[in-house]
Structure formats: C-alpha cells, structure tokens
Amino acid sequence: MFLRLVADSFSRRVSRKLLTAGALALGMAVATAALSVSLDVGDRLAFEFRSLGANLFVTPHADSLPLEIGGVDYRPANAGADLPEASLPKLKTIFWHNNIVGFAPLLDLPVEAWSAALKTPPPTGGAPRATLIGTWSRHPLAIPDGGTFVTGVEKTNPWWNVEGHWFAEDMHECVVGVAFARRAALRIGDTVVLRADGQTISLTVSGLLTTGGPEDEAIVAPLSYAQQLAGRPGTFRRLYISAITKPEDAFGRRDPSGMTPAEFDRWFCTPYISSIALQIEQALPGTDARVIRRVAEGEGRILTRVRVLLWLVAAAALLAASLAVGATSAATIIERRTEIALMKALGAGSPMVKSLFAAEQILLAAVGGGAGYAIGILLARFLGQIVFGASPAPSLLVLAVVLALAIFVTLAGSFFSMRRAARYEPAPILRGE
C-alpha cells in the first residue's frame, strides 16, 4: 500500500515531479561542478606553477666556487668539476619520479662567434665573445623502466621564448640570444661559426632567443656540440629540475636528521621539495641538489592560499545549492496541503504521512542528485576547459557526496514544512480555508 501510494504520487503528477527533480538536479549539478573543480584544482594549479620553471638546481659536490655574475660564469672553461650525462636517466627512478616534470643539463663555455658570411675568419680574440650554453631543448631520453622521457629547457625554462624554432639535435642548429644576434649581425637561417681553444664548429641559426636575462647575450646549442667544443664528452656542469611538490608545512621544514625512523619515512614519502632534493642526491652521487628558494617558497605560499580560497568558495557553492534545494522541497509540501488533509481525514496518522513524504523526497533526491551529477560533470568539464584548458576527471567520491547531500538537503528542507503538514487540521483545509 505504502509503495503503491508513492508510485501513484509519481505517476499522477509527472510534470510537477519533473519540475522539482529538475530544480534539485540543477542545484546538485552546481555542487558537483564546484566539488570536482576544487578537488582537481590543487594538482592543476601545482602543474600551472611549473611555468615558473625549475625549482631544483644540481651542481657537482666537489666543484670549485662558480664565479657567476648575471648568469655568466667567469671561470675558465676547464675549471671546476662536472657530472656524467649517462647518469641522468636515474632521475626517473627515484620514489617521486612521476613528480619530476622535466630537467635539463647545462654545460656552458666562453666562445668566440661570428657569422659565416664574413669573408675572412677574424683572428683569435678578435671576434665577438659570447657564452655557449649546451643543453637539451626537447631531448628523448630512454629511462630504466623502458619508456622514453622527453625533456629539456623547454620544460625547465618555459619563459625562454624562441622566434623561429628550437634547434633540432644532430642537425647542426643553434638558437642565438637576440642581443648577441644584433651585435654579431646574425639572422635566422644564417650560419654562425663558434671557436673555443682553437676548435671551430659551424651551426645554422634556427631561432632567436628572448629570455629577458643574460641568455639574450648567449648562444644555445645542443649539449653534444658544447661537449665537443669544450673537449668534455658526455659531461655537463649544471642541472635544472622542475618538480611538482607539496608546499612545505611545519613538518616539511624540519631537519630530517633529527627525525625518528617513522617520521623520516613519512617525510621521505611526501613530495616536499627538500625530500625530493635528498632523493636526487641519492640517485646522482657526488652532487649537491639545492632548492631554488625564490621559486619554491613563493610557489608554496601562493598555492596554499589559493587552495584554501577555492575550498571556501566551494563550500559557499554547496551552501547556496543546499539553500536552493531545501527551499524547493519546502515548496512541494505546501502545495499538497489538500492531499495531506484528505489522507488524514481517511485515517492516516502523522507518522504515516511523514514517512510517505520522506520516501518521496528520498526518491526525488536520488533521481535529481544522479541527474545533477551527470550535468555537473559536464559543467566541471566546461569550467576546467575554460580556466585550465583541461577537464577534471569524474570522481566517484563526488558522486557519493552529492547523493548524500541531495538526500540530506531535501529531507532537511522539507522537515519544517512536514512538521507543519503533520499538524494540519483536515477540516478547514478541505473546506478550502
């Protein structure tokens, strides 16, 4: 009888029920979208922050002091220690290897450079001097687990802007800083001759580099050519790493040497920038991995704040959705006063009326919440596309939260009206008063 009453109520008032379910679905859709975006936004933003470039910097442990001013190392080319290029794939074997977005080894040396269009090569010391930076632009690297990882300065220094295109490796190409190109009268497509220690090499200029930094005065070429000119095959001097990290909290800032083993495990298994730096030093023995504080601290600070802000906004969205849904379900009860009065007149008790309505509301909430989830996922996709250019993955957790919320909110929303409905005196209502 109970089920028949509920079924009857749905089949007789299809349009009304559709309207209520529609309002419910709309509210829950917004809740779903807000929740999905907030769940996803932390990772998405952490990834966006990688447009700041590398946050870790690796140098040989036994190195002499670099004499670096404004990004140019004034040490002679043969001074200082270097690192083996062959050990780089090991970076993708550390515990947090998936968090390493990119890395680029650098080897720089002072060179003389001139345009090949000059009739006679200038005498030693007579040509414009520049720094040659040997690195990877988009280098496919075979990693131990069998895959290929494509990395280079395009990942670690995304603000380096190349007019033309980046050099292709093994094609005798290079990119030239805009300021140096102006100085040496070089244009895209020209050939530039580089000389260091009596050795020369000719490269085609494939692009002009603008960085707003000292690289504007430099020449950037594939790592292998720099190694060849410097006479140091298979080595590099500096390594930039861009890693997705968890902002450092009080625990992350503690000195790992003073931790208990359990604490150390927790610290090691959290992607704090300091624990990633330690893992890198372990993977590449004989190195110092240092945190580029300016990038890392600023990133951590802003990321924490924005995350809290977005959670608050999501909470506000949930509150607004709950209010909307609650008000709608309150309205449906009041609409049906006559029906309630009739039921009571026919002998239904208040608990019976209440449970009947509760069952209806739960059914409505399940239907409306489910539909709302589907719409909300689409909405979240749309929002994600607009804001981040990528859509969040649908999450079952959100579905559970949304359904529970829908049921709770409809019941809470109709609670007061139901209490009032239970108190109705049948006679005046049926008389139409």
Next chain:
Amino acid sequence: MFWRLIHRLLQANRGRLVTVLLALGAGAAITAALLNLRVDADARLTREFRSFGANVVIAPPPAGLGSAQSPQTATLDESVLQRVPAQFAGAPVAAVPFLYLVAEVSNPAAALHTVVPAVVAGTHLPGLAQVGPGWRFDPPSSSSSQSVRCLVGARVASQFAVRPGATLLLQFAGREERCVMDGILSAGGAEDNQIFVDLAAAQRLAAQPGRVSLVQLSVTGNPRAIESFLAALSVALPQAAVRGVRQFSDAEARLYERIRGLLSATVAIILVLTALCVMAAMTNAAMERQHDVGLMKALGGPLSRILHLFLAEAALLGLAGGILGAAVGMLLSIGLGSAVFGVAAQPRWIVYPVTVFLTVAVAVAGAFPLRRLASVRPAVIFRGEA
C-alpha cells in the same frame, strides 16, 4: 490603499515572510562575501606574487660590439636609485642596488691560508630580504657591530668552513677589506656562491665610488600595471636598460588569469544558484496566495494592479533582505579574508550597493512565478478545487 494592502500582505503570514527574508538574506550574504573576496583577491594576489621577489631589473645598456667580457666594466650611476619612484599604485617599491666584482677571498684565521676567487656583491644588506623573500638567512640578520658586515652564500661558507662571527679578507687589485660574517644566505641560485657586503665597502674595494652593476626592484601590481611601470621607468632612465624578470612576470600573468577566471566562474555560478533559491521561495509564496488573488479578482481588482502589488512586495522584501544580508556578507568576507590571506579583506564599499541591487533584481525576477496567479479563476478557487 496600495501601501495598506502591502502592509497587510507582509503581516499576513509571519512564517512565510521569515522564510523569504532568510532566503534573500542568505543569498545576499553569500553574494556580498564572494564579490568582496573576488574584488579583494586581485589586490591580494598581486601582493602574494611579491613573495617571488624582484620582478624588475635596471641594468647598464647592452654591451656594444667587441666589448671585453670582464665583469667589472658595465656599471650605472648610483643616482638611478633616486629616480625610481618610492611608491607605485599605493604600494611601496623595493629597490636594492648591487655592485659585483670578483675578489680574492681568504680566511685570515685559518691555518692554511688559501686564497679563492669569489664573487663579492655590494648591496644594501637589510634590503636583500625584499628582493629575495624566499631566501633563508641563518641566523636572521641582526648586528650592530661597527665593522663591515657581510652575508656569506651557503657554498662560500662551506668552502671556507666558516661560521657567523668569523672574519673574511677580501682583496681586489691591491686594495683589501675585512668583513665580519653576519650570517649564511641560502638561496639555491648564484647567490649561494657570493659574498654580500655593504655597497660602500664594495665600491671602495672596486675603486668605483657611486657606481652599481644593477638594481633589482620588487613592484606590486597586476601584469598590465607592471608593463606600464616598466614603460614609465624606461622613459625616466634613458641611460639604463629596464626590463621585467620574465621568469616571474610571465608565470605571474598566467597564474593571475587562471585564479581570477576560476574565482569569477564560481562566483557567477553561486549567483545563479541564489536566484534559483529565491525563485523557489517565491513559487512557494504564489501557491499560498491563490485565495488572496481570488478574492481580489472577485472584488473587481484589475489584474495589473494585483501584480504590481505582489512585485512591490517582492521588491520590498529584496531590499530588506539585501540590506541585512549584504552587511552580514561584508563581515563574513572580512573573516574569510583573514582565514585565507592572513590579513582581513578590506571591505570594498562598491560591493554593498551592488549586492543590494542584485538582491532586489533577483527578488523581482523570482516573483516571476506569481504570474501564474493571473490565470487564477476565482470561482474555481473558492470551490476549493485548486
């Protein structure tokens, strides 16, 4: 008569009045809080971005053809510092000068008197934290000694195995300076390989009085404002090259857009939801009003007048809910601001009238379901068939 009717309408059902006022007030509160946060977030974000440190650099003009690549050549006159505005768009501009030279550094207290070339940077020591807020100073710089003080980069410190309080000897072209080590600087960049001393000491050492190699500025503002700052400063300093630090300015512009877009989208959605909420409350009201309308119609009231009556009621409710709710919302956003950014959000007074207006608009739009009353037929109502 019109107002008396409205008065009676409002008093007729206290419960319903409270429900609608609550819905409108809550909507207005959420709207005001979010709008305020959204307006305030712009200013907050640009301030937060300053934790990346310097974003503008004043350097000597690009070297001409064939200039020797020695670090000491290109310098600027110190007077450029005076030409930098102290304030930009209400926020202070931090400007810190640097003079670089490569000096022979040794530790006079060490048994083995090794001399190592290292980069010495003359600067304004207390200002360092402003251009590199993420840098760690160990211990935090605080010293009142009369001698020349210096902050030593982490790698230099480990190279000489010196601790704060030690004295370092800096030599350059026959001149020398002694400095007392004040602390260790850990930045994770080239700064770790440098020794920071007072600008005057570095100028004496390099025999370049009144000269600086570059000036780093930390300017607060959104990407467009920074662009205009750069343009204005370039005009004011024709003898120098003024450029933005693209690593940070590019990323800042990008992040700024993303976060702003996200906030705007969420705020818009919540506004729509609030409107829905009010609409539901109003539908509720329309249902209860069938009898009133039936009676008015039976007594010969013109339909337009009846509708005006209900719209005026809705507008009044919107006004009351808006005024109360927006005030609550402003208070709420101050609390939210301090929860998120550590500093209470500044109330933006423009938000208040905007919210009240929006609430009235939503209430009137929410009264749309009342149009259904137009089709009420008195006879049917009074027979109790609806």
